[in-house]
Amino acid sequence: MSEVKITLPDGSARTYPAGVSGMDIAKSISEGLARNALSIEVDGEIRDLSRPIEQDASIRIFTWNDKGGKYAFWHSSAHLMAEALEALYPGVKFGIGPPIENGFYYDVDLGDLAFGEDDLAKVEAKMIELARQNNSFRRREVSKSEAIEYFTKKGDPYKIELLKDLTDGSITFYEQGNFTDLCRGPHIPTTGYVKAVKLLNVAGAYWRGNEKNKMLTRIYGITFPKQKELDEYLLMLEEAKKRDHRKLGRELELFAFSEKVGMGLPLWLPKGTVLRERLEQFMRKAQVKAGYDPVVTPHIGSKSLYVTSGHYEKYGKDSFQPIHTPDVTEEFLLKPMNCPHHCEIYKVKPRSYKDLPIRLAEFGTVYRYEQSGELHGLTRVRGFTQDDAHIFCRPDQVKEEFIKVIDLVLHVFTALGFENYTAQVSLRDPANKEKYIGEDALWDRAEREIQEAADERGLKTVAVKGEAAFYGPKLDFMVKDALGRSWQLGTIQVDYQLPQRFELEYVGSDNQKHQPVMIHRAPFGSLERFVAVLIEHCAGNFPVWLSPEQVAVLPISERFNDYAASVINELRSRDIRGILDDRDEKIGRKIRDAEVKKIPYMLIVGEKEAQEQKVAVRKHGAGDQGSVSLPDFIATFNKEFAMPV
């Protein structure tokens, strides 16, 4: 009998009879590994543990602790849910059912059946019942004709559509219990591995993600090998909800929405405005240092401005419609972008190559008509303020300028403690070139320059096709919110198109006219979205320098209100934002209220403090810190109160 050499992740090799299964190997290594093994990677391909290995190979056995193990687990769970659905709702048609980052979903066509949240519990129960049957997932290779015949008989049109894109020889079925699905795999050994099931929600999803197609019902779920892990996950979700910026925004009185003002149009309350203005000041400082010139432009612009820029053609019909004047020939648009205005600033006078780069910065408030279903707290709104700037530079300066902007973005992220961001190079979709304007050569050049600049700063980037702006590729900085949803914050974009459309030029050293290149950039992205993500990032416990209220002075009783007032006045004279709680309440109550408001420092003053001219310092979330004189308190924490440089 022939043998195969199996190389393990630690580099050691073992010999097994040819046709050995992943599970056999796991058993030969340890009982525990065999018990926890979910899938196996064989020469880079993730497979079922049951598949025989016929040739020498490097392997890695995946457990719940590996992404490859979890994915197999959740993929199998999707099949289990499908089996349950088919048992409960005969005739249900299946789309796709993949594992996702946290769990899995299956897109199904339930015909006329209205499937609501109430049905989820029923399906959950059925899934548990089927899991207990501990059926094996069996893999079977089928021919294309056989597969089509099967799904034709079963009446599953979506599967047949999927099969059309597959070629003979690569088609496999997986069966467990009474359920058979077209599937590439891999799967866990049996359904019995699934011990805990939670179906989270139902949502509509267009077949194949195309809004022209039929909308299927998408059921999201998550499963675990242990009930305890599910309980922990659900608890984690509860905790995440407490960080939701919409909830904290209301509780901390940062912002609000009003139906009367209009959906997606945030109202910044006094405390939110402090926070926002501190961020603006921080950025202004950094930009002055980096050689930017602040400018201000109006909130509306003549329609022709956007016809020139191309925005009107691209977005005009889906946007806020033009504003009319008594003179019917005039039309203005609420500005959806600041760049056209800035182009016109560039054009106010002839520019020399010696003037470049010119960096025009503006906290520009823009308005975009987002679809109603898209609005989401502060992260997706219809009116927002970008920390926008446009850099007009010579072609030979693009990379250097781009790198400087990356540094600025990283400076912001570092100052605010964002460590878990992804840098995404957003490229054209080569299959849909009509979505973009401009020549191929310029696009290629811009895409190359972005990648080079990112590499030069050592950024780990992910390139995503089809995410570019219509006028150019971007480098986007993505951050996740409390519930794991990804949002774009900072963005840097190279643009050769607008300079062309606006006929921007400069006189070169050769005394000839040349076209500058534009770099659009916004390190925050928008103040609104940035604040939203910041709130969730720090759960409302802002860095002290950003905190709307930095210190609460809490007199023990009315008798010490005068001393407390002198303390708060001294703080305010040092530009420290404080409140005085001189209500007729007990100190425990005042402390509790200040804690709930997440005020970083509480200064408690009573008999002793008034006599000794001290303050009793209490830190939010950390408790009593002892008494010091007020000047000592200010000196000790001054760094925290001041804006970082």
Add this chain to the structure above:
RNA sequence: GCCGGGGUAGCUCAGGGGUAGAGCAGCUGAUUCGUAAUCAGCAGGUCGUGAGUUCAAAUCUCAUCCCCGGCUCCA
């Protein structure tokens, strides 16, 4: 925009054909207090909005607006 789920007091929520409820917040009074909720009283809602069914609608029907979870979109 599409699919599903929701809108009851400022907030969190109960009530599901028969005169609108609680806790917290608010106001008034008492209390003058040492590190996360003092006590008492009062006030507060055309039950998102508009139609319809009914003797009677917060409750049932329809429409509409807004919110929530996704999908599509995102200059």
